[in-house]
Amino acid sequence: MQKLVLVLVVVFLGFWMFTDPSGLADAGGSVGSTLVAWTGNLFDAVIDFVGEL
Secondary structure, eight states, X not given: OXXXXXXXXXXXXXXXXXXXXXXXXXHHHHHHHHHHHHHHHHHHXXXXXXXXX
């Protein structure tokens, strides 16, 4: 079942890449910037926590 889901995701991303490459790039950039923001928030929270100890 996991292999089937992985194949479907890869096929979907491949189809998206060929039909709307700029949309895929925009979505990837948005996801990347969101992950960077979440990582920064996590490190800020850890620093605040350790500082309160």
